[in-house]
Amino acid sequence: VLERVVLAEPAAGQVRVRHTAIGLNYIDTYVRAGLYPAPMPITLGMEAAGIVEAVGEGVSALKPGMRVAYQGVMGSYASHANIPAGRALILPDEVSDETAAALTLKGLTAWMLLFEIARTAPGDEVLVWAAAGGVGAALVPWARALGARVIGVVSSAEKAAIAKGYGCNAVILSSEDVAARVRELTEGRGVKTSFDGVGKTSAEASLKSLMTRGLFISFGNASGPVDPIAPLRLSQGGSLFMTRPTLFHYTATDADLARGAAALFGAIASDTLKADIGQRFALKDAAMAHSALEARRTVGASLLLP
Numbered sequence: 001v002l003e004r005v006v007l008a009e010p011a012a013g014q015v016r017v018r019h020t021a022i023g024l025n026y027i028d029t030y031v032r033a034g035l036y037p038a039p040m041p042i043t044l045g046m047e048a049a050g051i052v053e054a055v056g057e058g059v060s061a062l063k064p065g066m067r068v069a070y071q072g073v074m075g076s077y078a079s080h081a082n083i084p085a086g087r088a089l090i091l092p093d094e095v096s097d098e099t100a101a102a103l104t105l106k107g108l109t110a111w112m113l114l115f116e117i118a119r120t121a122p123g124d125e126v127l128v129w130a131a132a133g134g135v136g137a138a139l140v141p142w143a144r145a146l147g148a149r150v151i152g153v154v155s156s157a158e159k160a161a162i163a164k165g166y167g168c169n170a171v172i173l174s175s176e177d178v179a180a181r182v183r184e185l186t187e188g189r190g191v192k193t194s195f196d197g198v199g200k201t202s203a204e205a206s207l208k209s210l211m212t213r214g215l216f217i218s219f220g221n222a223s224g225p226v227d228p229i230a231p232l233r234l235s236q237g238g239s240l241f242m243t244r245p246t247l248f249h250y251t252a253t254d255a256d257l258a259r260g261a262a263a264l265f266g267a268i269a270s271d272t273l274k275a276d277i278g279q280r281f282a283l284k285d286a287a288m289a290h291s292a293l294e295a296r297r298t299v300g301a302s303l304l305l306p
Contacts, residue, residue, distance in 0.1 A: 021101035023047030045076030122147025179208035276300035
């Protein structure tokens with residue numbers, strides 16, 4: 001529901017941001033559904049861009065009028081929010097507010113997956129699930145820019161065309177035998193990494209698609225949480241590796257966040273990444289936006305506009 005509330009003045013170390021664009025992310029649906037517990041009542045959302053309107057005591061690096069973006073701070077489904085100053089990223093001129101709202105969380109997720117976890121290198125063959133989705137729109141072109149060969153998995157022919165536009169070398173429909181098709185496309189080798197944000201329905205196919213000592217990165221639950229996987233299953237699959245990362249552990253300190261943001265904004269400035277905004281919803285229609293996202297009726301990124 002949309003309701004009017006009184007927002008306090010920013011406390012020491014905080015800034016008040018007037019939102020111009022709000023990012024819609026699948027993690028928001030997990031919080032709403034209770035998969036990720038949160039104190040109630042709650043204002044959803046953890047990504048937005050906008051203008052600094054006021055600063056609290058002790059804040060010197062940010063001034064009213066500056067354009068900023070943030071992610072990882074709950075409460076962005078609103079016209080304004082008070083956030084820790086250290087979480088506010090000053091936007092360069094090359095990055096618009098809508099681009100920042102569409103790409104900050106998803107782009108940092110792609111940075112974490114490619115640079116911090118997989119260490120993707122030229123010649124790597126990788127599998128990207130939901131390659132036409134919000135994270136896929138950043139993950140696929142960035143992986144290609146690093147020299148990887150990218151195989152995408154999507155749910156429809158329409159999304160296959162979109163994934164190819166993002167840079168996928170090949171695309172598989174999720175209704176196919178994904179692991180078998182991956183083996184065909186890699187001459188039996190399998191992929192070095194599976195970037196899997198789908199979860200429950202894709203986990204086994206991810207494992208079967210990996211080369212010996214391959215890496216299964218399960219970073220989302222679009223189809224539900226992954227069932228428990230016995231360590232012996234990893235051994236039998238070829239001494240496989242598995243991780244279940246959360247971006248907030250990789251941007252926990254302001255220094256880590258700044259490092260990731262520098263890489264992300266640099267990729268945007270060089271046109272390696274572009275915001276593919278497929279949908280814009282009014283903030284008052286957030287429930288409708290969640291329904292569209294969960295029904296996989298969205299492509300690219302979605303924004304809520306105050």
